[in-house]
Amino acid sequence: MNNQKLTKFPVWKKLTHHADMMHQPEMHLKNLLKDNKRLNNFSNKGSNIFFDYSRHRVNKMTMDLLFELAENRKAIELFNAMTKGEKVNNTENRAALHTATRSFSSDSIIVDDINIMLETREVRNKIKTFATKVHSGEITGSTGKRFKHIVVIGIGGSYLGSEFVAHSLKANADRNIKIHFLANVDIHNFGAIITEIEPETTLWVVISKTYTTAETMANVKQATVFMEGKGLDPSKHFVTVTSKNSPGDDPASPVLETFHMFDYIGGRYSVTSAVGGVPLSLYIGYENFEEFLKGAEEMDLHANNSPPEQNLPLIAALISIWNNNFLGYQAQGIIPYATPLSKLAPHVQQLYMESNGKSVTKTGEELDVSSGLIIFGEPGTNAQHSFFQLAHQGRSFPIDFIGVVNPQYKEYKSKSKGVTNHQELWANLISQPSALAIGKDDPKKAKYFSGNRPSSTILIEDLSPANIGRLLSFYEARTVFEAFIWGINPFDQFGVELGKVLATDIRNEISEKNNKNNHNFDKNDPITKFYLDTLFSGKL
Numbered sequence: 001m002n003n004q005k006l007t008k009f010p011v012w013k014k015l016t017h018h019a020d021m022m023h024q025p026e027m028h029l030k031n032l033l034k035d036n037k038r039l040n041n042f043s044n045k046g047s048n049i050f051f052d053y054s055r056h057r058v059n060k061m062t063m064d065l066l067f068e069l070a071e072n073r074k075a076i077e078l079f080n081a082m083t084k085g086e087k088v089n090n091t092e093n094r095a096a097l098h099t100a101t102r103s104f105s106s107d108s109i110i111v112d113d114i115n116i117m118l119e120t121r122e123v124r125n126k127i128k129t130f131a132t133k134v135h136s137g138e139i140t141g142s143t144g145k146r147f148k149h150i151v152v153i154g155i156g157g158s159y160l161g162s163e164f165v166a167h168s169l170k171a172n173a174d175r176n177i178k179i180h181f182l183a184n185v186d187i188h189n190f191g192a193i194i195t196e197i198e199p200e201t202t203l204w205v206v207i208s209k210t211y212t213t214a215e216t217m218a219n220v221k222q223a224t225v226f227m228e229g230k231g232l233d234p235s236k237h238f239v240t241v242t243s244k245n246s247p248g249d250d251p252a253s254p255v256l257e258t259f260h261m262f263d264y265i266g267g268r269y270s271v272t273s274a275v276g277g278v279p280l281s282l283y284i285g286y287e288n289f290e291e292f293l294k295g296a297e298e299m300d301l302h303a304n305n306s307p308p309e310q311n312l313p314l315i316a317a318l319i320s321i322w323n324n325n326f327l328g329y330q331a332q333g334i335i336p337y338a339t340p341l342s343k344l345a346p347h348v349q350q351l352y353m354e355s356n357g358k359s360v361t362k363t364g365e366e367l368d369v370s371s372g373l374i375i376f377g378e379p380g381t382n383a384q385h386s387f388f389q390l391a392h393q394g395r396s397f398p399i400d401f402i403g404v405v406n407p408q409y410k411e412y413k414s415k416s417k418g419v420t421n422h423q424e425l426w427a428n429l430i431s432q433p434s435a436l437a438i439g440k441d442d443p444k445k446a447k448y449f450s451g452n453r454p455s456s457t458i459l460i461e462d463l464s465p466a467n468i469g470r471l472l473s474f475y476e477a478r479t480v481f482e483a484f485i486w487g488i489n490p491f492d493q494f495g496v497e498l499g500k501v502l503a504t505d506i507r508n509e510i511s512e513k514n515n516k517n518n519h520n521f522d523k524n525d526p527i528t529k530f531y532l533d534t535l536f537s538g539k540l
């Protein structure tokens with residue numbers, strides 16, 4: 001990796017200069033969009049995803065310079081190296097092989113002299129066998145009843161991806177099994193779930209790479225005590241997904257089954273490993289899970305093998321960098337016009353912000369440009385009735401609009417104002433990017449729309465498992481491409497540690513008070529003492 005500051009790269013300087021030009025009034029999107037070939041020139045299809053970037057503030061020169069940047073920064077080469085098992089996570093001396101978890105190729109991937117594809121396939125087969133036995137009733141709870149509830153205990157990367165996919169593929173969940181997510185240590189999360197489950201038919205799937213995460217451990221304890229209180233044997237109602245030899249992989253604490261995840265799979269990239277594999281195979285069936293993996297694999301191959309000008313996630317990454325570093329946008333909205341995709345934004349929020357919220361390069365120098373963006377989102381059209389006032393007339397932020405061509409529930413065809421619900425949804429999906437881009441003149445200031453607000457439109461054909469896999473891989477690849485261009489490591493997350501350390505000190509204080517009633521909080525700073533006193537007094 002070249003240690004030269006990014007801003008010193010000739011192509012970076014050229015882009016900075018070019019951005020001045022793109023800020024000129026004649027480069028307003030309403031003018032750029034007058035070109036009838038605009039969509040043709042600024043859109044691509046790959047791996048069954050259509051990506052339209054015609055409503056970004058770019059022209060041919062912008063794209064040429066961005067492709068030059070990608071070339072300079074060896075973005076695709078680094079992606080290739082990542083998928084081959086090179087230790088791209090240099091700060092932790094690890095490979096980043098989430099792509100291997102959905103590879104159906106017979107090729108080996110060697111890491112530290114081991115072909116990791118063997119253990120990867122072994123885990124996949126184990127998931128298939130387990131899910132099949134649960135569905136057939138061969139594996140049941142301790143009283144012999146079939147499992148009807150899966151409660152996933154896990155947080156962050158051990159939760160958000162599975163939740164996104166489970167929501168997206170709810171229509172495929174036809175096995176009389178419900179899924180619940182117990183992520184938060186907040187007792188309201190646990191309390192609400194136990195009102196929805198039947199203990200005898202509940203399988204708790206504990207997902208934690210480290211098996212030390214405080215929230216997850218607290219919830220495991222809560223669930224274990226709850227099951228014991230119901231006279232049920234926890235070892236017949238729990239499975240774990242964790243690293244080899246972690247405390248969750250200890251024969252002294254038996255469970256129905258343990259599935260391994262490996263150090264080359266980062267939490268936020270782990271949906272296609274056992275982390276997603278176990279809960280999703282139980283919920284939607286192994287066959288659907290495999291179809292999902294194959295969609296993700298197809299997009300991985302697209303990202304690995306397509307030239308820059310046709311490489312969807314690379315183009316998305318370059319445009320994101322353009323918007324962030326050259327046009328000055330600080331946030332990005334992800335607005336799927338499909339309610340089943342409602343958990344995409346929270347997933348990408350962690351994926352992208354935990355990966356790219358960094359201030360130093362891979363080699364430890366201060367990064368001279370800002371990396372990362374604030375990612376947020378809600379499904380459309382709900383988002384339009386929530387924060388789109390700001391999107392149209394307030395602070396501007398680029399948006400990914402996501403459309404699904406063919407909806408589920410096609411049998412409901414009644415029309416309002418001459419159109420079906422799905423057509424109404426699309427009328428909005430089509431109009432919003434235009435309204436943002438073109439704007440509207442009005443002599444009354446309050447009714448004036450400045451326009452020139454950028455967005456992408458991403459289309460998938462339907463909500464099939466394969467398309468959800470493609471979408472997942474698209475956002476993963478886009479995330480790491482951006483990191484490779486900035487020269488940062490998207491696979492570590494030291495930024496989450498400080499808060500955890502401080503929480504440990506405060507937890508110790510609370511525990512001390514639980515053990516000794518006369519313990520006081522005087523040695524803490526006044527603000528901490530106030531909150532601790534308030535917690536124990538139960539009064540405001």
Ligand code: F6P
Pocket residue numbers: 155156157158207208209210211212213216266267268354493496
């Ligand atoms: O706090 C962030 C984090 O470390 C994530 O990166 C990770 O996915 C999550 O916590 C959960 O960690 P674990 O799987 O070890 O419980």
